[in-house]
Amino acid sequence: MTSPLATRQSAALTIDSAELRVVHLPLINPFTTSTGTMREKVLPVLVLKSGELEGIAEGVMDPLPDYLDDTISATTHFLREAILPHVVGKSFANPGELERVLAPWRGHWMAKATVEMAFWDLWAKSLGLPLKTLLGGSGDKVAVGVSLGIDEIEATVEAAKRHHAEGYKRIKLKIQPGHDIALVSAVRAALPGARLSVDANTAYTLADTKVMRALDAFDLEYIEQPLAYDDLHDHAVLQQRIVTPICLDESIRSAADARKALANDATRVINIKVGRVGGHAEAMRIHDIAAAWAVPVWCGGMLEAGIGRAHNIHLSTLPNFRKPGDTSSASRYFRKDIIMESLETEDGMMAVPQGPGIGVRLDREFLESVTGERETF
Ligand code: OSB
Ligand code: MG
Numbered sequence: 001m002t003s004p005l006a007t008r009q010s011a012a013l014t015i016d017s018a019e020l021r022v023v024h025l026p027l028i029n030p031f032t033t034s035t036g037t038m039r040e041k042v043l044p045v046l047v048l049k050s051g052e053l054e055g056i057a058e059g060v061m062d063p064l065p066d067y068l069d070d071t072i073s074a075t076t077h078f079l080r081e082a083i084l085p086h087v088v089g090k091s092f093a094n095p096g097e098l099e100r101v102l103a104p105w106r107g108h109w110m111a112k113a114t115v116e117m118a119f120w121d122l123w124a125k126s127l128g129l130p131l132k133t134l135l136g137g138s139g140d141k142v143a144v145g146v147s148l149g150i151d152e153i154e155a156t157v158e159a160a161k162r163h164h165a166e167g168y169k170r171i172k173l174k175i176q177p178g179h180d181i182a183l184v185s186a187v188r189a190a191l192p193g194a195r196l197s198v199d200a201n202t203a204y205t206l207a208d209t210k211v212m213r214a215l216d217a218f219d220l221e222y223i224e225q226p227l228a229y230d231d232l233h234d235h236a237v238l239q240q241r242i243v244t245p246i247c248l249d250e251s252i253r254s255a256a257d258a259r260k261a262l263a264n265d266a267t268r269v270i271n272i273k274v275g276r277v278g279g280h281a282e283a284m285r286i287h288d289i290a291a292a293w294a295v296p297v298w299c300g301g302m303l304e305a306g307i308g309r310a311h312n313i314h315l316s317t318l319p320n321f322r323k324p325g326d327t328s329s330a331s332r333y334f335r336k337d338i339i340m341e342s343l344e345t346e347d348g349m350m351a352v353p354q355g356p357g358i359g360v361r362l363d364r365e366f367l368e369s370v371t372g373e374r375e376t377f
Pocket of ligand 2: 201271
């Protein structure tokens with residue numbers, strides 16, 4: 001006789017169909033980083049269907065290669081031409097089996113992540129378990145901070161004070177050359193005890209070492225991605241020249257990247273974005289390898305709508321997510337979200353959505369109204 005558990009584990013999920021949409025959501029406020037200004041959030045939403053069940057994910061890539069080299073049009077092309085023909089009509093017993101199908105293709109981490117994450121949601125729902133449990137996480141809420149886009153110094157000081165008063169556990173300031181020391185100095189003066197960090201989104205080079213050294217005076221928790229997205233070596237050099245820990249974001253696409261960065265002391269904190277690194281399985285490997293080096297990780301964000309936000313929150317329940325993440329209240333960005341539930345923080349804590357899978361449901365009616373292109377497979 002087989003045990004019920006053995007039966008359940010061996011029941012493969014057949015992907016009957018997939019639905020891919022490109023959704024446009026207006027942002028309440030424009031969001032500026034050193035690479036540009038975003039006024040509208042454009043996101044692919046992928047639904048994988050198996051019988052009555054649906055697994056859902058959103059892609060974190062931008063319309064143009066502003067953050068990394070992934071784009072929405074390259075993603076929809078790759079999904080249509082390569083990935084989905086190998087997924088729809090096929091059966092997978094677990095996310096590992098799906099990952100083996102995706103593995104041979106180079107790059108396209110964000111496209112792969114979209115499919116992988118949707119499958120994790122589907123698999124978790126088929127097992128009747130919350131995603132966090134299958135990932136190895138626990139707890140009902142996670143600590144979060146905010147990321148403040150580039151703006152006038154005074155406006156940023158006010159926003160930092162307001163979010164600090166609301167209980168956000170860390171304030172991250174976007175910086176770029178010419179908009180750094182004076183900004184950080186003003187925010188530090190206004191909030192002497194707050195946990196502060198900065199994020200340069202690759203805007204500096206080693207020629208800016210003096211500026212990076214000057215930032216050591218402000219007790220920052222870390223400097224996020226100061227140098228080029230593809231340059232671990234220069235980050236290692238910079239870390240030798242400054243006291244503030246470097247935190248890599250763009251530079252870490254895989255556990256192999258994390259291993260090399262950690263072994264070379266190019267990063268002392270890692271920002272994990274599940275949508276950047278190919279999915280939950282790779283995010284867990286990065287989480288684990290950082291833990292082996294006694295290096296904390298935290299969960300970054302890409303201004304996700306509710307589906308991506310829910311995935312991030314579940315991942316953030318793993319034990320080495322020891323610093324506040326960027327998954328702040330969705331209402332900071334959107335007047336209305338594409339899910340039924342509202343993902344809002346209370347005193348700097350975000351509740352983990354309850355129920356099987358990611359624990360949130362699409363608001364189908366609203367989703368229709370904000371959908372541009374759509375395809376079914
Ligand atoms: O570098 O972390 C980043 C937003 C878009 C692109 C890159 C980044 C960010 C953020 C915002 O910092 C995080 C969030 O609130 O989702
Ligand atoms: Mg970043």
